[in-house]
Amino acid sequence: MINVLPRNILRIAVLVSIQVFMLNNIQFSGFVNPYFYVLFILLLPFETPGWLLLSLGFTMGLAIDIFSNTPGLHASATVFMSFLRPTVLNYLAPRDGYVPGTFPRIYYYGLKWFFKYSLILILAHHFFLFYIEVFRFSDFFQTFTRVILSSAFTIFLVVISQYFIYRK
Amino acid sequence: MRNLLRLILTNHFFLLFILFETVSLLLVFQNNNYHKAHAFNLSRNVSGYINSTIFSFRQYLDLHETNRRLLEENQALRNSLMSSYKLSIPLPSGVEFDSAWTQQYNFIAARVISNSVNKQNNFISIDKGSVHGVEPDMAVISDKGVAGIVTGVSDHYSTIIPLLNIDLRISSKLKNSGHFGSLHWDGKDPEIAILRDIPHHVTLHEGDTVVTSGYSSIFPEGIMIGNIVDFEIEGGNFYKISVNLSTDFRKFNYAYVIDNFFRKELLELEGAGGYD
CATH class of the missing domain: 2.40.10.350 (Rod shape-determining protein MreC, domain 2)
Incomplete structure (x- = not known):
C-alpha cells in the first residue's frame, strides 16, 4: 500500500470539514451530536505503531477542537479511544489473526465484526467526551441519554459511510 | 539507567497515552474558567477567517428572513429616536434641549461568524474586535434581547459567552x-x-x-x-x-456589542467603597 499516506491526509481533511461545517450544526433538541470524525481512527491500518496512533488521535482531536472552540476536549477523548484500539483489535481478532494487507473494514471482515469494533470504540469515545464536557455527575442520566443517542447516530453514520465509499 | 530506559521503551505506549491525556486535559481545565477563553487567541484569527467565509455563504441562504428582521428593527429604532418625539412642555426659546442629555451607551453592530447551541459551554464568534472598540466584559445583545458577554478579543474577531453556557x-x-x-x-x-x-x-x-x-x-x-x-x-x-x-440562538446572525461609557467610573467607585 504505497498510497496510505496521501489517502489518510485527504481523509483527515474531508472528515474535519464534514464534522465542522455540517455535523456541528445539526441540532436535534441538544441531545444528538454525532462525532463522525472518529472514523479516521477506526480505519487506520492494523500495522499502525502505537506512538503514531496516539499522535494521530491527538492531532485529529485538536483539529476539531480548534474549529469548535473546545481546546483539549476532543483531543483527550480521541487519545483515549486510540489508546483502547489495540486492545479492542486483540479482543476481536479472528482465530488466525489479521491478514497482512487488509484494513479494518466491512469489506474484509464483515458487518458483524465491524459493528462490534466500532460500537466499543465509539461508545468509549462518546462517554469520555460527554462526561469531561459536563464534568460533574449531578445530571448523570441526562448526560447518559446524550451519550447513547449520539453514539447510536455516529455508529449509524460510520456503518452507512462504509457502504457509500468503500463498495469495491 | 539502562533499566530505566528499557522500562520506558517497553511501556512507551502507556506513557505516551498518559502524556497526551495530561496535555489535552490541561487544555480543557485551563479553558474551563471563561476568563481564560482567549487561550486560543492565535488560532482564532485563522479559524475566524475560515468560519466567516463559510458563514457568509450560509447567510446568503436566509438573506430574505434576515433582511425582514433588520427592517423591523430599524423601524423600531427610528420610532425611538429623539426626533420622533414632540416636546410637550413649551421651553423658552434659545434653550438647548439636548445638552441635558449625554450618551451613556454606544452600540457596535457585528456579524456572527460561528455559533453553537448543542454543547454545555457554547461559544459565539463575531467579526468585530479591538480595532472596532470591542473590549472584554462588554454586553452583547441580539435584536430580540440579551445574548451574552464578550470574553476574548483579537484584532478583528471576538468570542462571546452566550446565555447558553453553564458558566454564565x-x-x-x-x-x-x-x-x-x-x-x-x-x-x-x-x-x-x-x-x-x-x-x-x-x-x-x-x-x-x-x-x-x-x-x-x-x-x-x-x-x-x-x-x-x-x-x-x-x-x-x-x-x-x-x-x-x-x-433565538439558532437564528443568531447579527449582534450589538454595548459599550457603557460610565462603567469604569462605577467600578472605580465600587472598588473605593470596599465592595470588591
Whole structure:
C-alpha cells in the first residue's frame, strides 16, 4: 500500500470539514451530536505503531477542537479511544489473526465484526467526551441519554459511510 | 539507567497515552474558567477567517428572513429616536434641549461568524474586535434581547459567552414587580433558562416579562431576556422559574456589542467603597 499516506491526509481533511461545517450544526433538541470524525481512527491500518496512533488521535482531536472552540476536549477523548484500539483489535481478532494487507473494514471482515469494533470504540469515545464536557455527575442520566443517542447516530453514520465509499 | 530506559521503551505506549491525556486535559481545565477563553487567541484569527467565509455563504441562504428582521428593527429604532418625539412642555426659546442629555451607551453592530447551541459551554464568534472598540466584559445583545458577554478579543474577531453556557449568570429582574434574581442556563433546552432567588411571596403569572436588572454595570437596565413559561417553589423560600429566552440562538446572525461609557467610573467607585 504505497498510497496510505496521501489517502489518510485527504481523509483527515474531508472528515474535519464534514464534522465542522455540517455535523456541528445539526441540532436535534441538544441531545444528538454525532462525532463522525472518529472514523479516521477506526480505519487506520492494523500495522499502525502505537506512538503514531496516539499522535494521530491527538492531532485529529485538536483539529476539531480548534474549529469548535473546545481546546483539549476532543483531543483527550480521541487519545483515549486510540489508546483502547489495540486492545479492542486483540479482543476481536479472528482465530488466525489479521491478514497482512487488509484494513479494518466491512469489506474484509464483515458487518458483524465491524459493528462490534466500532460500537466499543465509539461508545468509549462518546462517554469520555460527554462526561469531561459536563464534568460533574449531578445530571448523570441526562448526560447518559446524550451519550447513547449520539453514539447510536455516529455508529449509524460510520456503518452507512462504509457502504457509500468503500463498495469495491 | 539502562533499566530505566528499557522500562520506558517497553511501556512507551502507556506513557505516551498518559502524556497526551495530561496535555489535552490541561487544555480543557485551563479553558474551563471563561476568563481564560482567549487561550486560543492565535488560532482564532485563522479559524475566524475560515468560519466567516463559510458563514457568509450560509447567510446568503436566509438573506430574505434576515433582511425582514433588520427592517423591523430599524423601524423600531427610528420610532425611538429623539426626533420622533414632540416636546410637550413649551421651553423658552434659545434653550438647548439636548445638552441635558449625554450618551451613556454606544452600540457596535457585528456579524456572527460561528455559533453553537448543542454543547454545555457554547461559544459565539463575531467579526468585530479591538480595532472596532470591542473590549472584554462588554454586553452583547441580539435584536430580540440579551445574548451574552464578550470574553476574548483579537484584532478583528471576538468570542462571546452566550446565555447558553453553564458558566454564565446574569442579574435579572421581573419587569412588573422589580424583584431581582440570578439567571443561568441549565444545559438542557437552548430556549429555556432558569431564574432563581425570587422570594415565594411574589405573585407570578405565565408570560411575565424578565429583563436585565442593570446591577452588574455590564448590561443596561431593562433589556429584554424572555418570558416566564413555568415556575415552582424550590426549597421552601424561593421560586425556580423557567424563562423562555427571547433571543433565538439558532437564528443568531447579527449582534450589538454595548459599550457603557460610565462603567469604569462605577467600578472605580465600587472598588473605593470596599465592595470588591
